[in-house]
Amino acid sequence: MKKTVLAFAGAIALVAALSGCTNAASIGTDAHPEEMHVDNAWVRVSEFSDHAGGMTGVFAEIENHTNGDVTLVGGSAEIAGMVEIHEVVMADGAMAMQKKDGGIVIKPGEIVALEPGGLHVMLMGLKQPILEGDEITLTLDFDGAEDMTLTVPAKASFAGDETYVPEEK
Amino acid sequence: MAKVSRRGFLFGGAAATGAIVASPLSAAAGFAAGSSDAATKAQLAGETAVLDRRAEFYGEHQNGIELELQACTSFVGLTLLPETDLAAAKRWFSLLTDDISRLTKGEPILADATPQLAIGPAGLTVTVGISPEFLNKLGLSRKAPPNFRQLPSFSIDKLREEFSGGDVLLHVSADDPVVLSHAVRSLTRDSAAFASVKYTQQGFANAQGVVPKGVRQRNLMGQVDGTANPEFGTEDFRQTVWIDSGPDWLVGGTMMVFRRIAMKLNTWDALGRVEKEQVIGRDLKVGAPLGKANELDRPDFEATDANGMLVIPEFAHIRRAHVPAAGERIFRRPFNYDQGVTSEGVPNVGLLWAAYQRDIESQFLPIQRRLEQFDLLNVWTSPIGSAVFAILPGVAEGQILGEKLFA
Numbered sequence: 226m227k228k229t230v231l232a233f234a235g236a237i238a239l240v241a242a243l244s245g246c247t248n249a250a251s252i253g254t255d256a257h258p259e260e261m262h263v264d265n266a267w268v269r270v271s272e273f274s275d276h277a278g279g280m281t282g283v284f285a286e287i288e289n290h291t292n293g294d295v296t297l298v299g300g301s302a303e304i305a306g307m308v309e310i311h312e313v314v315m316a317d318g319a320m321a322m323q324k325k326d327g328g329i330v331i332k333p334g335e336i337v338a339l340e341p342g343g344l345h346v347m348l349m350g351l352k353q354p355i356l357e358g359d360e361i362t363l364t365l366d367f368d369g370a371e372d373m374t375l376t377v378p379a380k381a382s383f384a385g386d387e388t389y390v391p392e393e394k
Numbered sequence: 395m396a397k398v399s400r401r402g403f404l405f406g407g408a409a410a411t412g413a414i415v416a417s418p419l420s421a422a423a424g425f426a427a428g429s430s431d432a433a434t435k436a437q438l439a440g441e442t443a444v445l446d447r448r449a450e451f452y453g454e455h456q457n458g459i460e461l462e463l464q465a466c467t468s469f470v471g472l473t474l475l476p477e478t479d480l481a482a483a484k485r486w487f488s489l490l491t492d493d494i495s496r497l498t499k500g501e502p503i504l505a506d507a508t509p510q511l512a513i514g515p516a517g518l519t520v521t522v523g524i525s526p527e528f529l530n531k532l533g534l535s536r537k538a539p540p541n542f543r544q545l546p547s548f549s550i551d552k553l554r555e556e557f558s559g560g561d562v563l564l565h566v567s568a569d570d571p572v573v574l575s576h577a578v579r580s581l582t583r584d585s586a587a588f589a590s591v592k593y594t595q596q597g598f599a600n601a602q603g604v605v606p607k608g609v610r611q612r613n614l615m616g617q618v619d620g621t622a623n624p625e626f627g628t629e630d631f632r633q634t635v636w637i638d639s640g641p642d643w644l645v646g647g648t649m650m651v652f653r654r655i656a657m658k659l660n661t662w663d664a665l666g667r668v669e670k671e672q673v674i675g676r677d678l679k680v681g682a683p684l685g686k687a688n689e690l691d692r693p694d695f696e697a698t699d700a701n702g703m704l705v706i707p708e709f710a711h712i713r714r715a716h717v718p719a720a721g722e723r724i725f726r727r728p729f730n731y732d733q734g735v736t737s738e739g740v741p742n743v744g745l746l747w748a749a750y751q752r753d754i755e756s757q758f759l760p761i762q763r764r765l766e767q768f769d770l771l772n773v774w775t776s777p778i779g780s781a782v783f784a785i786l787p788g789v790a791e792g793q794i795l796g797e798k799l800f801a
Binding site: 266267269284341356357358378380381383 | 484485488489492504507583584587588
């Protein structure tokens with residue numbers, strides 16, 4: 226399958242780059258070497274997102290097809306007052322999420338999975354409810370690559386109900 | 395937009411540690427990751443050949459109709475929640491379309507709770523239909539095609555509400571029961587905000603690798619079923635099944651009759667072979683019409699025996715079901731069901747009988763009326779569930795199922 230092969234090539238490229246033995250570009254089937262790829266993106270619908278002023282997470286797999294480190298530093302969305310990059314940490318014996326300082330660094334050929342219970346893009350201060358089956362548009366801001374605008378479907382998920390740790394003021 | 399699945403990502407990790415990922419097209423690769431032996435890989439490809447069978451989702455028609463029976467099936471009937479309006483229904487069908495496009499490729503849905511179970515396509519198809527009640531509830535009755543209503547009641551019916559009706563049908567079939575279970579779970583989970591499940595009717599046919607392709611399967615009474623069906627890919631099939639005029643949202647779709655037909659196997663089995671063959675009108679061994687040698691021979695309804703008696707009796711099922719006029723044909727795609735045996739030793743078995751045609755009034759009903767009147771098989775079979783659905787046309791990538799209905 227193309228997908229498996231691509232991921233495989235990516236991993237090999239990473240190994241090859243580390244060992245310095247071969248040109249990574251000759252192994253992959255990469256037609257757009259300067260691009261970031263965002264796959265399987267969705268925004269979560271929950272009781273936190275069904276009202277104006279609410280919040281929710283966006284999840285995806287992001288692959289770095291460029292030749293250098295790329296950092297996902299933040300984003301923007303028409304529907305949200307604020308967009309942040311969050312991580313989930315253990316705090317006081319429970320899983321809790323907080324802003325990830327410095328964003329998410331993605332190495333060349335690497336795929337980072339944003340998923341419930343882990344790294345995610347947080348939409349805060351929603352201007353309207355997000356309903357199941359809606360599509361929302363957001364832009365991911367990268368350092369080291371072009372920003373990317375996506376339209377993603379809204380879906381419910383039972384996984385990843387962390388409490389939110391507000392930033393200290 | 396998909397480039398790398400979550401599963402692919404995991405394999406990538408395995409590859410980095412030195413294992414070779416073999417070429418198989420599906421998650422079978424995961425099982426091969428520990429071995430580089432070519433013979434093992436070839437053997438594995440053979441052992442998982444059924445997993446890689448894939449039905450295309452995008453196209454003029456939905457999948458799940460013009461193809462051989464899969465081994466396992468589930469007819470899921472859903473009832474719209476009171477708050478589900480037209481806009482919500484469109485959002486629901488948008489989710490379903492995305493889910494089906496992924497599941498039929500053997501991939502997890504977005505936000506899949508168990509992506510590990512999306513091991514491959516395994517011939518998965520999902521066919522979506524809507525009922526007359528769906529149109530009424532959403533204020534779309536002006537868009538209904540002519541004659542779109544539930545079947546009239548027949549004297550032979552013993553219909554039960556829990557097997558009948560439904561606003562939306564998700565007919566899910568696959569060649570593997572685990573793949574089927576995961577698909578049904580995924581689709582019903584994404585439907586929960588819009589509809590409640592009215593029934594899940596599970597059935598089966600022969601497993602892959604058991605009967606040669608093209609062989610009509612035997613039902614649980616032992617009869618060969620589906621002999622008179624139009625052949626796939628023919629003009630005959632197209633004219634029998636696929637709608638090419640009328641409301642634009644239905645062009646490329648078809649009309650489906652879904653009947654749950656219980657079999658009284660214990661009394662049926664009290665008959666001898668000759669009596670059974672008289673009831674059906676076919677030889678039970680090869681399925682040939684009485685008086686003929688082969689299954690596909692045309693029945694001779696005029697033939698008489700040495701005593702002047704009809705070889706195929708007046709009451710025989712194939713005589714009653716025989717279609718004298720070309721415009722009355724239907725395409726049947728029935729599965730079996732088996733819900734076990736009661737403590738009294740009575741098998742709870744029968745058919746999940748599905749028929750597809752352009753028009754129910756002119757194609758299905760004349761046949762059903764003849765069967766109702768004088769089909770001796772009615773003694774051993776009872777319709778206990780009934781529903782009618784308009785099967786939506788297929789979609790191209792980027793479209794959603796029912797798009798023109800919601801426009």
